[in-house]
Amino acid sequence: MWKGLRANMAIIDMSLIRLYGLDSERKAMLSDLMRFGAIQLEEVLPEEEAAAGSGLKTSAHSPLSSLRRPDDQKDVLETERQLAGTVEALEILSRHAPEKRPLFSVRRGIGASHLGDLTADRAAVIEGAAAIRQLEADLNTLKTEEGRIRGKMDFLAPWSGVGADLSVEGTRFARMQAGTLPSTFPLEALTASFARTAPTATVILHAAGQDVQLCVAIWHWDVDAAVAELLKESGWNRLSFRDVPGNPDNTLAALKARLEEISIAKKSWVESIRGMSGTRRSIEDLHDALLMERDRLKAAGNLMATGKAFLLRGWVPADRCGELETFLTRKYICHFETETPRAEDEIPVLVRNNGLTEAIRPVMDMYGTPSPKEIDPNFLTMPFFAIFFGLIMSDAAYGLILIGASGFALWRYRMEAPVRRFAKLVLFCGTTSVFWGMMFGGFLGIPAFADHAVWFNPGGEGGTEKLMIWCLLFGVIHLFTGMGLKAANLVRRRQYLDAICDVGFPYVMFIGFGMTILPNVPGLDPITTAPVSAIGLYVLAAGIVLVVATAGRKSKSLAGKMLGGLPRLYDIIGFLGDVLSYMRLLALSLAGGILGGLITGMATGFDSLAARLIGGTLLLLVGHGINFAMSLLGAFVHSCRLQYLEFFSKFLEGGGKPFHPFGPVTRYIVLNQEDEPS
Amino acid sequence: MMQNQVNVLFLSPLAYALLGAAIAFFVAALGSSKGVGIAGQAAAGVVAEDPGKFTMTMILQALPSTQSIYGLVITILILGKITPALTIDQGTALFMVGLPVGFVGYLSGVYQGKVAAAGINLIAKRPQEFGKAMIYAINVELFAIFSFATSIFMLGKI
Structure with missing residues (x-):
């Protein structure tokens, strides 16, 4: 056994x-x-x-x-270079020819024997990837040119209509400069100064912008020095037209024509890249083949x-x-x-679960990996998680939605293992939600269902207290199961004495404590529970004596042996706190149920038929949509918490390192294999 | 005449009951608003760097919204207890019912938001520690849950 x-x-x-x-x-x-x-x-x-x-x-x-x-370092580098090439080509393809992704993306399955085919025409695929990269490079060259042209046009546009080639700096005797003056500077002042010290100079205003005045200055070379001085004083900023020779209007027209050419060329380049999207699959295959090759080469380093x-x-x-x-x-x-x-x-640590318990893996993986020396708790975590989740939802309609959505996804779509496990978890949690929904008469908060609950209606007379007692009892069972797992781990290591002292005696103590406080629990009759409480006092006393006497047994000194157990009495408080934590089941379940009832009540409360049809439907959809989402969130995170903090803390050592087998780590294709990395 | 006005103000059972209902929701909802707001700001910062973390950050951000749900439920339950024949004892008792869930909900919502924001920053660096970030935030919620249960049990005595 x-x-x-x-x-x-x-x-x-x-x-x-x-x-x-x-x-x-x-x-x-x-x-x-x-x-x-x-x-x-x-x-x-x-x-x-x-x-x-x-x-x-x-x-x-x-x-x-x-x-x-x-030493395969050279090969590793070469493979990585090729790999980077395929990654880049794939990125370019997805940028210009994005693929419609399915709801659940799945890697293509490939039989191990077909692995060789992947690289059969490797040279052609590498060439194709290089061609895609080349097209993208050409496209980028065009884009750079486009940017440059736009810059030139922005520069030239204000000079349109000036009617002269501004890159010409003058004739044999004359000088010409185009430039700007601050708009605050009065042009007349400059003209007056020219008239005084450089009579052959003139300045022509071409256009006045918000910040500057665009001007052209012309003068005879013999007043060079005076003009230079005057211009400097006026805040002259000379502009260079060397890159844009010719009449600005002609240049602008030529640039515009070139822009149009570029825009057409760009389109055709993008089209060419799109045309290459047929090679995507083979590049993806090559990418994965190279990835495996690289890992293989790197593995040799071990x-x-x-x-x-x-x-x-x-x-x-x-x-x-x-x-x-x-x-x-x-x-x-x-x-x-x-x-x-x-x-x-x-x-x-490699955890292998059957089809039922593997569903809890997403929850377990969020927590960590168990130690290799202990029992994998998944087979117990799974039912508790699903039961608590359902208890918090406790609405059959919401449960049916979960079952429908996850069941449809599992039936209709192919999924990667982690996604499939999650879908299974949702399916199981939906089932328990339907179960608890039936027990408590929860169905979209419709009062008729609540009145015909299979077990009892938590919103009814005394129902809240009853549900609270049951929630706390579930908590006690959960916590005791966790302690039991600790005992099982100890027995497995043949530490039989530890199992009795560290789990058996605390059991006695906690049970005694629970019996003692029974009359104080709201909703229970203090008179009928009094005898239980009286017996409980003896059980508690026996438990305390046993725990205090044995918990310090590993201490070296005699005083330590005798007194080392005293701090363990605090565990009673800890246990009480843990049990009270299960009150969240009650609170979340009630909150969702009452809110659901309110929404349904409001939606069906309209007077006129039209308001009932339109407003009622809208209210039902939106209201229950929000309530469903919030219940889902609460159910998931609080069920997780009860496992992580209350349950796992009782026994799980954790800290194991997951088993990472040397195998194909791929992105697009998947080789048929058995043990997946944990 | 004067005596009568004072009576209306201080001895109206309906006013007390409604005040309790108002406190239960609006104080708790203030906490939720603040908490979800704080976490949302942190979440937006993280998603700016890595849009792939949207789902995780959204779950953490939504955690402090439960306090307002507890408050809303208590408000509705208080309103359900209001009858035309409400006595002043019942009215003041209903007022008391609103206090735990309202005030504890406020502080728990704010602090849960802060812890959720810290958790969001945690998963920005270590997305694999999502479960732990969640636990930190959930720990703060326990007190709101207790206050909700307290309000419910108080209501059972009226």
Whole structure:
């Protein structure tokens, strides 16, 4: 029976394997190991090999000093360069030819035997990706030119109609400059100054803007110095037209024509890129193939080789060791052995659940990974989570919506494993919502349903107290189950005494405490519960004595043994606090139910038929929509919290490192494999 | 005449009951507004950097809105207790019912918003710690839940 129980508690045993192989077969073997996808590579350290008296050392021809890491750095860099090329090409494609994404994006499945096909016409695909990148580069050149032209046009536009080539700086005797004066500067002042000291100079106003006046100054070269001085004093800012020669009007027209050309060219370039979108699939395939190749090359950095042979270490799920050995020894010349893990080795944690319990994985993954030495709690977390979720929703109609949506998604869409697990969780939670909705007569807050509740109506006379007592009782069961798991973990490690002292005696203490305070619980009759309370006092006393006497047993000093248990009395307060925390089930359930009832009441309360049809329907949809969303949020986060804080804190050690097998990590395609990374 | 006006103001059972109903909702809803507002500002900042975090930040932002729901439910329950034959004892009692959920809801809403904002900043750096960010915020809610339960049980005695 114990064995069966262990098989159900699905943290998989791990073996540490050592694999010796021929260097000439290394790449092929790594490729097969990746496809096998169930080995987590560990670094092989030369010092440790020396200490362990490794097989590699004993060979006379390959002394320890010749051990080295296989150097594939150049190949890694080359693969990464190609990978970056495909990523860029795919980005360009999705920018110009975005793909309509399905509701749940799924990677394309590919049988392992088809892996070779992915790279069959690699050269052509690389060329295609390069062509896409080239088109984008050309497009960018056009865009840069467009920007430059727009800049020139902005510069020239105010000079339109000036009727002269402003890039000309003068003739043999005359000088010409175009420039600006501050708009606050009176032009007449400058003209007057010219008349006084440089009579051959003149300044012509072309246009007056908000900040500046656009002017052209012309003078004879013999007054150069005086003009330069006067212009400087007036705040003259010379403009250079070297980049835009010719009459501004003609230049503007030419630039505009070029802009139109560019706009047409840009369109045709984008069209060409769109035309390449047919190659998207093959580029995606190549991307993933390169990704796998890169990982394979990088994996070699974990192992040690002598030039002729190599050594590899890694964790493999114990139940797949045999399969791996047959698979490798049939194909390659290699030696396979199992190592005993040392105490300091961190055993990776692989959790394997059945179709029912895997649904709770999203909740568990948000919390962390259990330690490899304990029982996987998923098989208990799942029912408690679903029950509490349903209790908070406790509306059959909302539950049916959840069942409908998740059921349809599961039936109609293909999903990646994590999304599918989540959809399953929603399906189970919807089912419990329907269950509790029926028990409490919750269906969109319609009073007729509430009156015919299967169990009782929490909103009815005395119903609130009754529901509270049951919620707290569920809490006690949940907490006791958590403590029970702690005991099971201790028994599994053969710490039988610890199981009795750390779980058994607190059980007695808590049960006694619960019995003692029973008459004080609202909704219970103090007179009928009085005898229970009287007995409870003895149970509590016995529990306290047992806990205080044993909790300090690990202390070294006698005083510690006797007094070390006293602080554990505080656990009673902690336990009371934990149980009261389950009051949230009552509060959230009531809040949702009452609000739902109110919405339905308001929607059906209109007088005229038209108001009832239009206003009522609208109110029902919006009101219940909001109530549904808020209930959903509350149900999810509070059910999570009750697991994380109240339940897990009783037993879960956590801190395990998830099993990350050396396998294909891909983005677009998925190879058919068995153990997925946790 | 004077005596009568004073009676209307201080001894009207309806006025007390309505005051209780008002406090239950509006004080709690003030807390929710402030809390959701604080968290929303933090969320917008994080989503500016990474729009992919919208769902997570939105869930955290919405957490402090429950306080106003508790307040609303108590308001409705108080209003449901109002009858034409309301005595002054019942009126003042209904007023008291509104106090726990209103005032605790206010503080719990504000602080939950602050913790949610901190949690939003936490997932900006470590999105995998979403569960923990949620727990921190949920811990603050427990007191609003207790105050809601207190109000409900008080109501049961009237």
